[in-house]
Amino acid sequence: MAKSVLVIGGGPAGLSAARALGKLGVPTVLVEKENKLGGRPVLESYHTLIPRKMTPSQVLGPYIEDVQSNGNVRIMLGTEIEACEGEAGDFKVSLSNGEKLEVSAIVVATGFQHFDSRRKGELGYGIYPDVITNLQLEQMFSKEGRLYRPSNGELPKRVAFVFCVGSRDRQLGVTNVHCCRYGCALSGLQASEIREKYPEVDVFCYYMDVRTYGTWEYPFYWAPQEEYGVRYVRGRIAEITFNPADGRLRVKHEDTIVQRPAEIPMDLVVLVLGMEPSPGTKKVAKILGLKQDPDSRFIVPSDESGSNIRSNKEGIFIAGACKGPIDIESSMAEGEAAAMEVLNFLGAKVTV
Amino acid sequence: MPIHERSLIESERVLRKERLVIDGIDVSGDWNLIILPRTVEDYDLDFAKEIMESPDGKTIQQCYQCSYCTASCPVHNYWDDRYNPRHFIYLARLGMVDELQKRVDVMWRCVSCHKCTHRCPKGVLVEDVLKVILRAMYKRGLIGDYPSKKFDQFFTESVLEYGRIEDGELLFGWMEKQGYKIKKDPILRKPIPFFSDIPKWLKDMVSKPIKEGNIGFLMLNAKHMLFHPRTKEWNKFKQVLRKVMEEEGALAKGG
Numbered sequence A: 001m002a003k004s005v006l007v008i009g010g011g012p013a014g015l016s017a018a019r020a021l022g023k024l025g026v027p028t029v030l031v032e033k034e035n036k037l038g039g040r041p042v043l044e045s046y047h048t049l050i051p052r053k054m055t056p057s058q059v060l061g062p063y064i065e066d067v068q069s070n071g072n073v074r075i076m077l078g079t080e081i082e083a084c085e086g087e088a089g090d091f092k093v094s095l096s097n098g099e100k101l102e103v104s105a106i107v108v109a110t111g112f113q114h115f116d117s118r119r120k121g122e123l124g125y126g127i128y129p130d131v132i133t134n135l136q137l138e139q140m141f142s143k144e145g146r147l148y149r150p151s152n153g154e155l156p157k158r159v160a161f162v163f164c165v166g167s168r169d170r171q172l173g174v175t176n177v178h179c180c181r182y183g184c185a186l187s188g189l190q191a192s193e194i195r196e197k198y199p200e201v202d203v204f205c206y207y208m209d210v211r212t213y214g215t216w217e218y219p220f221y222w223a224p225q226e227e228y229g230v231r232y233v234r235g236r237i238a239e240i241t242f243n244p245a246d247g248r249l250r251v252k253h254e255d256t257i258v259q260r261p262a263e264i265p266m267d268l269v270v271l272v273l274g275m276e277p278s279p280g281t282k283k284v285a286k287i288l289g290l291k292q293d294p295d296s297r298f299i300v301p302s303d304e305s306g307s308n309i310r311s312n313k314e315g316i317f318i319a320g321a322c323k324g325p326i327d328i329e330s331s332m333a334e335g336e337a338a339a340m341e342v343l344n345f346l347g348a349k350v351t352v
Numbered sequence B: 001m002p003i004h005e006r007s008l009i010e011s012e013r014v015l016r017k018e019r020l021v022i023d024g025i026d027v028s029g030d031w032n033l034i035i036l037p038r039t040v041e042d043y044d045l046d047f048a049k050e051i052m053e054s055p056d057g058k059t060i061q062q063c064y065q066c067s068y069c070t071a072s073c074p075v076h077n078y079w080d081d082r083y084n085p086r087h088f089i090y091l092a093r094l095g096m097v098d099e100l101q102k103r104v105d106v107m108w109r110c111v112s113c114h115k116c117t118h119r120c121p122k123g124v125l126v127e128d129v130l131k132v133i134l135r136a137m138y139k140r141g142l143i144g145d146y147p148s149k150k151f152d153q154f155f156t157e158s159v160l161e162y163g164r165i166e167d168g169e170l171l172f173g174w175m176e177k178q179g180y181k182i183k184k185d186p187i188l189r190k191p192i193p194f195f196s197d198i199p200k201w202l203k204d205m206v207s208k209p210i211k212e213g214n215i216g217f218l219m220l221n222a223k224h225m226l227f228h229p230r231t232k233e234w235n236k237f238k239q240v241l242r243k244v245m246e247e248e249g250a251l252a253k254g255g
Helices: A012-023 A039-043 A056-069 A134-144 A183-197 A214-226 A279-288 A328-346 B045-052 B058-062 B068-072 B074-078 B085-094 B097-101 B115-119 B126-139 B147-162 B167-177 B200-211 B215-226 B234-248
Strands: A005-008 A028-031 A073-076 A081-087 A090-095 A100-103 A105-108 A112-114 A131-133 A158-165 A202-207 A231-234 A239-243 A248-255 A260-266 A268-273 A275-277 A316-318
Touching: A005 A012, A005 A100, A012 A028, A012 A039, A012 A056, A012 A073, A012 A105, A012 A328, A039 A056, A056 A073, A056 A328, A081 A279, A090 A105, A105 A279, A105 A328, A131 A134, A134 A183, A134 A268, A158 A183, A158 A260, A183 A202, A183 A214, A183 A268, A214 B058, A231 A248, A231 B085, A248 A268, A275 A279, A316 A328, B045 B058, B045 B085, B045 B126, B058 B085, B058 B126, B068 B074, B068 B085, B068 B115, B085 B097, B085 B126, B097 B126, B115 B126, B147 B167, B147 B234, B167 B215, B200 B215
Parallel strands: A005 A028, A005 A105, A028 A073, A105 A316, A131 A268, A158 A202, A158 A268, A202 A231
Antiparallel strands: A081 A090, A090 A100, A112 A275, A239 A248, A248 A260
């Protein structure tokens, strides 16, 4: 039986799985498609992470350092898996660089991708420069440190957040009917950040319902309203138009509480993007023969096991956003849980 | 053809002609019905800000529209369901002033039972917030004085004149001011309840002491009707009181 373990994906889940395995003395290979570790938060320069309001380098930095400095972990950047043969305890994996690995177990942590909001043409993304995504807003904060309208570089007087873009939407087919899980909370945080830095900017959140579950309720729903004066308006934005007369956008919706149609002027509109399985997740699921949700194509756990970390294939474990929308800290916890499942599978005796 | 959601459309926005001829062609029929748009084109954020920034109105920001207040509100439940504190909060926070204005006839009806404030799970001081909304509307001339304030003025006038009120005069005088037709005898000009066009509850109230033969009560009332009760040496006091009230701005000069 091969001794080493393969972790696919160097994001929060993959990092924490590789880190835990390395620390416990298991030879681990960490394969990452991109040329940098850290996954979406690092690659796409997130500004502040929910729920603990820390930066990606604060949260993931120590994990990356641990993985890089651990002699048991071999990191392979810019590498993907191409094929896999064999069975549990003795997988033979071919990599894109031509190398072949023999591993006993695999942790799949291939993650998600952001919804491409150009698919919702009625929202004007890609047509009007002042319609941006919440990812772009994060990058505006993290890279430029200021809020502005892309059309003229000025501070917007009003900002609207449009919830559930690419989520809970049957119009996109069966693939995007799920909830993104992070959007309500992140919008609450971003809206608060705007109001804190620019109290003169009015911020509106257009929602159908607000899903800041568990302990997120206060910091990401109550505080934005009570401490920062963010306004929540009930109604899903159906169309975004541009009025050349005043150079402002119009968000078209029905205010379902007032039961009236509305077209409200806005200077900057932020689309809150849904999550989809990444191309890597779909590819890896196909190569490894993992069971996927027939609609969303996220990887699903085994029906037989109570653990949601075990896949339908023995010796293959799944963690993080490849299984569906998830927040970063849960993703990291799942990575660690996957490491424990791997140890259990290997029958390793851990001595303290 | 019926209009869907007819309740949402004010009559003045429905344009419909019995007979409509355009360019010599008769286009009469249901389809010539036009409903003027009711799209909200903007929020009045200055109005909203005034409420959010006032000391007793700032808890408006805490509302998450659960409607615990409205479900508890006796005015909403037993008087008129157009009185809806939860809705007023939503409208005020977005500055939808035209929507608030549609409800000015019911907005003063809070009976100050404080159930809303005591029960609100978010700690909104609902009653205070509603008072702030009313104040902001009053300041902009969007809502008139509340009805009981008019009664207070009527009451005060009577007290200022005599030092005391006379029940019949106050009651029937107020009803007359509200538009009810009060029949009066030709000589003394006193009200005759049974020939007046007044609500049943008032007729019942007047006839009760007669039916029960409450002679003492009836005699006292008759005396008061003929000789208006008056506080001793009221005239002197009245002059001082008027002067003070005028100086304090509580009474219009010469009023």
